[in-house]
Every structure is written in structure tokens, then in C-alpha cells.
Amino acid sequence: xxxxxxxxxxxxxxxxxxCDIRMRTFCSVLDAAELEKFRCQGSTARIEAGRPLxxxxxxxxxxxxxxxxxxxxxxxxxxxxxxxxxxxxxxAFLGLAVRxxxxxxxxxxxxxxxxxYTRQRFDAFVEGHPLMERELYRIAAHELAVARxxxxxxxxxxxxxxxxxxxxxxxxxxxxxxPGADLIALPMNRLDIADYLGLTKETVSRVFTAFKTTGLxxxxxxxxxxxxxxxxxxxxxNGEVTFH
Amino acid sequence: xxxxxxxxxxxxxxxxxxCDIRMRTFCSVLDAAELEKFRCQGSTARIEAGRPLxxxxxxxxxxxxxxxxxxxxxxxxxxxxxxxxxxxxxxAFLGLAVRxxxxxxxxxxxxxxxxxYTRQRFDAFVEGHPLMERELYRIAAHELAVARxxxxxxxxxxxxxxxxxxxxxxxxxxxxxxPGADLIALPMNRLDIADYLGLTKETVSRVFTAFKTTGLxxxxxxxxxxxxxxxxxxxxxNGEVTFH
DNA sequence: CGTCCTATTGAACAGATTCAATTACCGTGG
DNA sequence: CCACGGTAATTGAATCTGTTCAATAGGACG
Numbered sequence: 001x002x003x004x005x006x007x008x009x010x011x012x013x014x015x016x017x018x019c020d021i022r023m024r025t026f027c028s029v030l031d032a033a034e035l036e037k038f039r040c041q042g043s044t045a046r047i048e049a050g051r052p053l054x055x056x057x058x059x060x061x062x063x064x065x066x067x068x069x070x071x072x073x074x075x076x077x078x079x080x081x082x083x084x085x086x087x088x089x090x091x092a093f094l095g096l097a098v099r100x101x102x103x104x105x106x107x108x109x110x111x112x113x114x115x116x117y118t119r120q121r122f123d124a125f126v127e128g129h130p131l132m133e134r135e136l137y138r139i140a141a142h143e144l145a146v147a148r149x150x151x152x153x154x155x156x157x158x159x160x161x162x163x164x165x166x167x168x169x170x171x172x173x174x175x176x177x178x179p180g181a182d183l184i185a186l187p188m189n190r191l192d193i194a195d196y197l198g199l200t201k202e203t204v205s206r207v208f209t210a211f212k213t214t215g216l217x218x219x220x221x222x223x224x225x226x227x228x229x230x231x232x233x234x235x236x237x238n239g240e241v242t243f244h
Numbered sequence: 245x246x247x248x249x250x251x252x253x254x255x256x257x258x259x260x261x262x263c264d265i266r267m268r269t270f271c272s273v274l275d276a277a278e279l280e281k282f283r284c285q286g287s288t289a290r291i292e293a294g295r296p297l298x299x300x301x302x303x304x305x306x307x308x309x310x311x312x313x314x315x316x317x318x319x320x321x322x323x324x325x326x327x328x329x330x331x332x333x334x335x336a337f338l339g340l341a342v343r344x345x346x347x348x349x350x351x352x353x354x355x356x357x358x359x360x361y362t363r364q365r366f367d368a369f370v371e372g373h374p375l376m377e378r379e380l381y382r383i384a385a386h387e388l389a390v391a392r393x394x395x396x397x398x399x400x401x402x403x404x405x406x407x408x409x410x411x412x413x414x415x416x417x418x419x420x421x422x423p424g425a426d427l428i429a430l431p432m433n434r435l436d437i438a439d440y441l442g443l444t445k446e447t448v449s450r451v452f453t454a455f456k457t458t459g460l461x462x463x464x465x466x467x468x469x470x471x472x473x474x475x476x477x478x479x480x481x482n483g484e485v486t487f488h
Numbered sequence: 489c490g491t492c493c494t495a496t497t498g499a500a501c502a503g504a505t506t507c508a509a510t511t512a513c514c515g516t517g518g
Numbered sequence: 519c520c521a522c523g524g525t526a527a528t529t530g531a532a533t534c535t536g537t538t539c540a541a542t543a544g545g546a547c548g
Contacts, residue, residue: 075396079483083396098385104392130374133381140384141342147391148348152319152327154398155442159504190527198399200505205528221513239323403536434495447536449496465545 045114053094053106053114060102063122064094069112070187074195075104084196085147087188089173095119096136110187154198157239162197163207164237167217171227182227183220210243289358297338297350297358304346307366308338313356314431318439319348328440329391331432333417339363340380354431398442401483406441407451408481411461415471426471427464454487 044067047053053064056075071088085104088094094106094114126132153162170184186193190201190208197204211217216233218226227233235241288311291297297308300319315332329348332338338350338358370376397406414428430437434445434452441448455461460477462470471477479485 075392077396077400077483081400081483083399085392085395096385097389098382099389103389130377133374133377137377137381137384138342140381140388141340144384144388144391145341145343145347147388147395148319148329150395151329151391151398152321154395155327155439156321156325195399201527202506202529203504205526206504209528239321239325444537445495446497446538449494450536453496 043116045116047108047112047114049108049110049112051108053108053112054102055105056102058102060095060097060100061119062095063117063119064106065115065117066090066092066094067113067115070109071106071112072109072188072192072196073104073106082195083198084192085150087192087196093139096140109192159197159199159203159207160210160243161237161239162199163193163204163211164216164233166193166197167211167225167227168230168233168237171230182230184225184227186223186225214243287360289360291352291356291358293352293354293356295352297352297356298346299349300346302346304339304341304344305363306339307361307363308350309359309361310334310336310338311357311359314353315350315356316353316432316436316440317348317350326439327442328436329394331436331440337383340384353436403441403443403447403451404454404487405481405483406443407437407448407455408460408477410437410441411455411469411471412474412477412481415474426474428469428471430467430469458487 047069053071054060054062066088068090070090071092071094072084073086073088073094074082074084076082087109088106095102097103126136153165157165167184170186171182174181174184188196190204193199194201194204208217208219211233212219216227216229216236218228220226232241236243291313297315298304298306310332312334314334315336315338316328317330317332317338318326318328320326331353332350339346341347370380397409401409411428414430415426418425418428432440434448437443438445438448452461452463455477456463460471460473460480462472464470476485480487
């Protein structure tokens, strides 16, 4: 469908020992026995940094559960312009498309570990569990809300507001696991961030510098960002501060 | 939650005689008796042009089924910047949020007729119909795909590409009902279109003029657009033509 | 026919991009 | 441990697309 460079298919299967990251989400809707029945039907695969899980247009016959690492999801225009529609982190489900073809590409940003289920098997499992159906709907509706929030960012926010918003969303995610944390990992590069925020990598870089020199953040080694002034970052994200 | 001007609540109820536009969609998953059971539990309301159905932050306790007219959905930033996240046309469902508060506002663009169901009643109905659950998931997943396509438009397309894409999407919609048609109704004004495409009303106006003078479209009275050269409009939408 | 609102057009401006050059960083090998 | 090489990030300057502000034209309606 799209003329994008293909890499060979995923590495060979080996049994999945503990693919229960996302499964925990389903604990609330499935009893232990049912959960166990589904838990280890998948197989684990490791994917190295930069490698695709699938491309836009590929048949959507596999469901992924991201166990380790991070992914970028993106869509391409025919001339190569790219829009990153999202980043995925451990616990995320991927491949829940209704269509039989993927509408976007997924690539590993860092070395990744995923648990894979055939769509057939996943569908069969869901078939017998109406509450799973509801949970899937809940997930889709949440992603829809996130996507619409991103539409606001892309359509109406300035470069400075976009990056501030992005950093705060990453901070939120970190704090789900470590309340009070102020250190953000940035596994994706500037181009990824730019293509996610509808900017260029140069603009992203410049805004990072501006945030740094005004004392909002500190850029550390190993792709890490320390948030120094969350309050002002929030004001910047909401356009409550002119910033120049 | 948001300081937006409120208008009084919806006009008084009156019985719904034939709220079956969207119900047809569910025919595939419900038998006739079940469908009938749900069909007329709603009440019809008329809303005049410019009036809201609900605002961002309002409790999401009503489900709407759009029977006549068109709606704009939008989100506001605190300083008044607006992002229109979508336009709704007859047959559309609205209010299917998972959260208990609306994440966006909905306003009538033209005089509108909706069928309303209480969320409570709708949920109760869905509860007993697992296939409905699946259908709702299907709808949400489709809207998610549309939202991501719009992210590409907002993040990576030029003004000219955006408007061409928009016109073609409207043309698609028209042709679902009238194959081969080339006349598009534009009930929304330039500002609505601009806020949907992440542009200003002036830019939208300028691009309309450019499309007109290059023979792509003709602007007719009564907010109608005649598509004269669909092929070239598609090339423009896909950036295959420089256009200047 | 006049009023009001929307749409169009024009001209100056600004934010972000583009293109180019420099610097920083990281892994590798000596 | 340090020099080297390659990639990514940063910085600079010119350019450009789209915005802003302002004025004019058009259209619906009383």
C-alpha cells in the first residue's frame, strides 16, 4: 500500500512466561481462572531499536502487549512527511484495529519486548467474555479522548505550549508509578518529538534550550529531563505566560 | 469548569415518533423485536442554530442521536482559542463518553433535531445486548482512526492540502447517499472550517478563492460548493501538485 | 434601501521552517 | 584512558507560510 522500507518479520517465537502487565487491567473484569486461561497464550518477542513491529497497510493479524521498552506509532504521507500519532510504553496494548489492515506503523524506539497473540485467538477469547468487550470499548474511548486533546495541541497551540504540554504528559505518566517524581526519560529523539508535536527537530531543540535557560528544566545525560519548575511549566503549557 | 457562555437547557420533551436513523446501523446486531424495544425510548428535541447541546465539563447523562441538521464539536483553550474536533451529520451518535463529564462542547450549526436517551437507560439497554457493546467498540475505533487521520492533517499538511482534504471528505459523505454527486453543502461558516483545520478564517477564504480561480470548485449560493475537478482536488489534497 | 454579519482582499508582521554550520555525545578501537 | 568517527543536537541566518490587523465587498433580511 505504501512504499516504505520493510524489514524482515519478527524473530522466532518462544514461550511467554509472564505476560501479565496489561492483564492486570483486565483483573477487574475477569476472574482469576479466566485470566489465567488467557494469560499465557501469547509468545514473547524481542525487537531491537529502530525496527518495526508492523507497517501501515500490513494485515492486522497480531495483537501486541508491550512489556518493555517504548514504541512510536506514526502515519506517513506519500512524500515522506511523518506524523507520530503516539508513543507507547510498557503495559500498552497494540493492534486492536477493527479493520483488517493497520492504519499506522509501529516501530521500536529502544529495545523492546512484546507479547504477541494472534488476532484470531484474541477475538475468540473476547467472544466469550462480554466484559472484555466493554473493557476494550473503554480503552478505545480513552484513546479517542487523548487523540482529540492532541488535535487541540496540533491545531491551536504554539511550539512552546506544545513542548510544555508534552513534557507534562510524560511527567504524569511517570508519576503514576512514582508519585512526586520529577525525572522524565526521553527515549525518543528530537525528530520523533517534532513529528509528534507537528514541528521540526530544530524548533524542538530551540524550545528545549529556552526551557533550560529559563530554569524550567535541566537536560541530563542518558536522555533524561529533570523538571525544575512544574508550576511554571504548566502555566507555559496553558499559554498563561507569554514566555519570550 | 470552563468559563463559557451557557444557554438554558434543552427545550421540553415530546415523544419521539421515528428515531430510527442510526438504529438502522444496529439492525445488523439486533433482531427486529429488540430494536423496536429500544427504538422509541428517546424523546425528540429541536435546537436552533448556534445553540449548544452541552458544554465541555457538563455531566454526560444524555445520549443524542442526530436526526436532522449538523453539529460542531469543539474544545476551548482558556484564552478562547478553539479547536473544532469534528462535524456531525444526521445518523451520528453523540454523548458516548466513558467519563461522566463531556470532554468537549457540541453546538448546532443549523436548526437541529435530535433524539435523546438518558445515559442510564441507554447503558441498561446495552447491558443486556453484548453485540451492542461490540458495535459501540466498532464505532469508537472508527472515530479513533478518523481522529488520527486529522492529526496528520493538523500536524503535517499545508493550508491548501487541508482544505482540499476537507472538501473531499465532505464529498465522500455526500456520495454515500448519492453516488456520483458533486455538490457539497457547507452549513458551517469559514470560522468553523478554520478552527477545524487549524487555520484562520482569512486563510480558509483565500484558499477557497484560489480553488475557485484555478477551476477546482465553484462557490454557489446557499452555502453550496460544486466540485469541478475531483481528480486535481485529490492531487492537491495529497500534495502531488505544487499549486501556486 | 439600509443594516448587520460574514466573507473577501490587502499589506505588514511573526512564528516556525529551511538550509547551513558548529558542537556535543556516544560507542568503538587503539 | 583517550583519540576517533559518526550521529544527533544545537545554533545561526534567511526565508516563507500563514497570521494579524484593517478595509472593502457581498448577501440576507427587515
